[in-house]
Amino acid sequence: xxxxxxxxxxxxxxxxxxxxxxxxxxxxxxxxxxxxxxxxxxxxxxxxxxxxxxxxxxxxxxxxxxxxxxxxxxxxxxxxxxxxxxxxxxxxxxxxxxxxxxxxxxxxxxxxxxxxxxxxxxxxxxxxxxxxxxxxxxxxxxxxxxxxxxxxxxxxxxxxxxxxxxxxxxxxxxxxxxxxxxxxxxxxxxxxxxxxxxxxxxxxxxxxxxxxxxxxxxxxxxxxxxxxxxxxxxxxxxxxxxxxxxxxxxxxxxxxxxxxxxxxxxxxxxxxxxxxxxxxxxxxxxxxxxxxxxxxxxxxxxxxxxxxxxxxxxxxxxxxxxxxxxxxxxxxxxxxxxxxxxxxxxxxxxxxxxxxxxxxxxxxxxxxxxxxxxxxxxxxxxxx
Numbered sequence: 030x031x032x033x034x035x036x037x038x039x040x041x042x043x044x045x046x047x048x049x050x051x052x053x054x055x056x057x058x059x060x061x062x063x064x065x066x067x068x069x070x071x072x073x074x075x076x077x078x079x080x081x082x083x084x085x086x087x088x089x090x091x092x093x094x095x096x097x098x099x100x101x102x103x104x105x106x107x108x109x110x111x112x113x114x115x116x117x118x119x120x121x122x123x124x125x126x127x128x129x130x131x132x133x134x135x136x137x138x139x140x141x142x143x144x145x146x147x148x149x150x151x152x153x154x155x156x157x158x159x160x161x162x163x164x165x166x167x168x169x170x171x172x173x174x175x176x177x178x179x180x181x182x183x184x185x186x187x188x189x190x191x192x193x194x195x196x197x198x199x200x201x202x203x204x205x206x207x208x209x210x211x212x213x214x215x216x217x218x219x220x221x222x223x224x225x226x227x228x229x230x231x232x233x234x235x236x237x238x239x240x241x242x243x244x245x246x247x248x249x250x251x252x253x254x255x256x257x258x259x260x261x262x263x264x265x266x267x268x269x270x271x272x273x274x275x276x277x278x279x280x281x282x283x284x285x286x287x288x289x290x291x292x293x294x295x296x297x298x299x300x301x302x303x304x305x306x307x308x309x310x311x312x313x314x315x316x317x318x319x320x321x322x323x324x325x326x327x328x329x330x331x332x333x334x335x336x337x338x339x340x341x342x343x344x345x346x347x348x349x350x351x352x353x354x355x356x357x358x359x360x361x362x363x364x365x366x367x368x369x370x371x372x373x374x375x376x377x378x379x380x381x382x383x384x385x386x387x388x389x390x391x392x393x394x395x396x397x398x399x400x401x402x403x404x405x406x407x408x409x410x411x412x413x
Contacts, residue, residue, distance in 0.1 A: 033207065034207075034208060034211065035146065035158070035161055035162055037203065037204060037207055037208060038101070038138070038142035038145070038146070038162060038165070039142075039161070039162050039164060039165025039166075039168075040165060040200055040203075041101060041105060041138040041139075041142065041165070041200050041204060042138060042139045042142055042162065042163075042165040042166040042169060043165040043166065043168050043169030043172070044105075044108075044169060044193070044196050044197055044200050045108075045135050045136045045138055045139050045166070045169060046139075046165070046166045046167070046168065046169020046170035046171075046172070046173060047169045047170070047172050047173040047176055047193060047196075048108070048112070048131060048135045048136075048169075048173070048193055048197075049077065049081075049135070049136065049169075049170060049173060050169075050170045050173025050174050050177070050277075051173045051174070051176055051177035051189050051190075051193065052073050052074060052077070052128070052177060053074070053173070053174050053177065053255075053256055053259050053277060054174045054175075054177045054178035054181065054259045054270045054273045054274040054277060055177050055178065055181045055186045055189070055270060056070045056071060056073075056259065056260055057259075057260060057263050057270075058181055058186055058270065059073070059121070059124070059186060062186075063120060063121040063124075065121060066384075067257075067260045067383075068380035068381075068383055068384050069121075069380075070121065071256065071257075071376050071377075071379075071380045072121070072125050073121075073124060073125055073128045074256050074372070074373070074376040075373045075376050075377050075380075076125045076126070076128045076129040076132065076373075077128045077129065077131060077132040077369075077372075077373075078132065078369045078370065078371075078372035078373025078374075078375075078376065079129070079132070079369065079370065079373040080128075080129040080130070080131070080132025080133045080369070081132040081133075081135075081136050081365070081366075081368070081369030081372070081373075082365075082366040082367070082368075082369030082370035082373065083132075083133070083366070083369075084132065084133045084134065084136070084137065084366075084369075085140060085362035085363060085365050085366035085369070086223070086228065086362070086366075087222075087223060088100070088104075088136075088137040088140050088141060088358075088362045088365070089140060089141075089144070089227070089356075089358040089359035089360070089361060089362025089363070090222045090223060090224075090227045090228075090358065090359050090362070091222060091358075092137075092140070092141040092144060092145075092358035092362075093144075093227075093356060093357070093358035093359055094222045096212045096213055097141040097142070097144050097145040097148070097358055098141070098145060098204075098208050098209075098211050098212050099212040100137060100141055101137060101138035101141045101142060101145075101204065102138075102201060102204045102205050102208070102209075104134050104135070104137035104138055104141075105138060105197055105200055105201035105204060106197075106198070106201045107134040108131065108134050108135040108194075108197040108201075109194050109195075109197035109198035109201060110194070111127065111130050111131045111134060111135070111194075112131060112135075112190050112191075112193040112194035112197055113190070113191065113194035114127055115127040115128065115131060115190040115194075116187040116188075116190040116191045116194070117187075132369065135197075136365065136369070139166055139365065140358070140361050140362050140364075140365040141358060142162060143159060143162060143163075143346070143350070143361050144350075144357045144358040144360075144361045144362075146158055146159065146162055147159070147350040147357055147361070148357060152350075152351065155347065155350060156291070156295065156343065156346075156347045157291055157292050157295075159343070159346055159347065159350070160287070160288040160291040160292075160343055161288060163284075163288060163339070163343065163346065164284070164285055164288040167281050167284030167285055167288065167335070167339070168281055168284075168285060169281075170280065170281055170284070171277075171278040171279075171280055171281015171282060171284065171285070171335070172278060172281065174259065174273070174274040174275075174277035174278055175271075175274035175275050175277070175278040176189060176192065176193075176274070177189050177270070177274055178259075178269070178270035178271045178272070178273050178274025178275070178277075179270075179271045179274060180192060181270045182269055182270045182271045183271075227356060227359045228359060228363060230353065230356060230359075231352060231353045231356055231359055231360045231363055232363070234352065234353065235412070236348075236352060236412065236413060237352040237353060237360065237363070239409070239412050239413050240345060240348045240349055240352055240364065240413050241363055241364065241366075241367045242367075243345055243402070243406050243413065244342075244345050244349070244364055244367040244368060244371065245367040245368075245370055245371040245374075246371065246402050247341060247342065247345065247371065247399070247402055247406075248367065248368045248371030248372050248375065249371035249372070249374050249375035249378070250371075250375065250395045250396075250398045250399040250402060251311065251334075251338050251375075251395070251399055252371070252372045252375050252376070253371075253372075253374070253375020253376055253378055253379040253395055254315055254375075254379060254391065254392040254395035254396060255277075255280065255334070256372075256375070256376045256379060257376075257379050257380075257383055257388050257391070257392065258277065258318060258331075258388075258392060259273045259274075259276075259277055260383075260388060261318075261319060261388035261389060261392065262276060262324065262327065264388065265324075266324040268324060272324075275328075276324070276327050276328055276331055277331060278331075279327075279328045279329075279330070279331030279332040279334075279335065280331050280332070280334055280335035280338070281335060282331075282332050282335060283331070283332040283333060283334060283335025283336035283337070283338075283339070284335040284336065284338065284339045285335075286332070286335075286336050287335070287336050287339040287340060287343070288339070291343060294340070300344045300347075300410060301407050301410055303340045303341070303343075303344060304340070304341050304344055304403050304406055304407040304410070305403060305404065305407050306337070306340055307336075307337040307338065307339070307340025307341035307342075307403055308337070308341060308399055308400040308401075308402065308403025308404060308407075309337070309400055309403075310333050310334070310336060310337030310340065311333075311334055311337035311338055311341075311396055311399045311400065311403075312396040312397050312399060312400035313333070313396075314330045314331070314333040314334040314337060314396070315330070315334065315392050315393055315395065315396030315399075316393050316396060317329075317330040317333075318330035318331065318334070318392070319388070319389040319392050319393060320389075341399075341402075341403050341406070344410075345364075345406075345413070346364070348413045349361055349364040352364070375395075379391055379392075379395070
């Protein structure tokens with residue numbers, strides 16, 4: 030495995046991260062254009078999240094059978110086509126359907142990239158390698174709100190999806206040219222590709238079920254709140270979409286800071302210490318984000334939230350790579366399904382709560398919930 034391969038997989042994951050988060054800052058604009066409310070427009074996040082979760086049924090098994098790098102490249106090409114079509118949507122329903130289709134193809138390279146690197150990296154040195162790879166996802170998720178906000182302000186929301194389609198196409202070509210020789214690397218599975226037995230074999234293991242439950246709740250709590258933070262900032266400070274996107278991008282800066290310090294942090298605090306510290310930081314960051322009197326201070330809160338989130342999440346990622354080593358693509362696909370399902374449910378639950386309670390109170394409550402999850406996971410880490 031070369032550093033170039035890690036870098037390219039990270040770039041591919043970054044594009045998927047942008048796609049995942051690009052809608053958040055444009056929700057108020059979409060609500061105005063389609064004559065609806067922000068909570069109703071959040072169906073775009075829910076549709077993508079559920080599709081991302083459902084797509085793991087085939088992402089993992091296809092990667093295990095036909096090669097993880099091969100499938101990642103094919104999915105990038107499909108994502109380019111769907112992103113371009115999304116820019117042509119003329120109502121909220123069509124946009125939701127296209128975001129659902131995007132969720133079916135756009136995040137496969139994140140799952141398969143992690144599985145491939147886990148196949149070719151010994152367990153003893155795997156967590157720092159995964160942290161490097163995840164930095165691409167983090168950067169993409171950080172840029173997602175900024176790209177969405179900036180292009181919405183400058184050219185309208187459709188321009189964001191044209192941009193994404195062009196980037197998907199370019200990165201897909203680059204992956205094909207530079208990694209095609211490695212398409213046959215790693216173990217291959219046998220038997221029916223789409224048989225439920227592939228997933229049931231992983232789910233039969235108690236540790237796998239515990240890890241999957243933990244990541245689903247983790248993402249539900251964290252991103253359920255984060256998805257509405259932009260709307261809260263718009264309502265409270267009446268900021269431009271570009272400014273909101275920039276503030277939300279602090280999440281990615283915090284995540285990248287974690288990846289740079291991951292080796293030292295793990296050595297100093299261990300996995301248990303990182304879990305507890307991460308939960309506390311997220312709870313404080315969310316409380317701070319809704320009470321600070323001056324909007325530039327929100328950047329410190331979003332940076333802290335990203336740092337805290339990955340203190341918890343990177344340990345769960347490491348646990349996921351060992352759920353079923355002989356079916357690693359399928360196992361990590363299930364882990365990604367937990368991410369997608371948690372994000373979808375979190376956005377839906379927050380939408381209901383925000384309609385009756387406003388944005389601030391549910392955001393704080395979700396932050397407290399994240400702290401409680403981290404505490405429970407830390408206490409039961411040997412079972413994960």
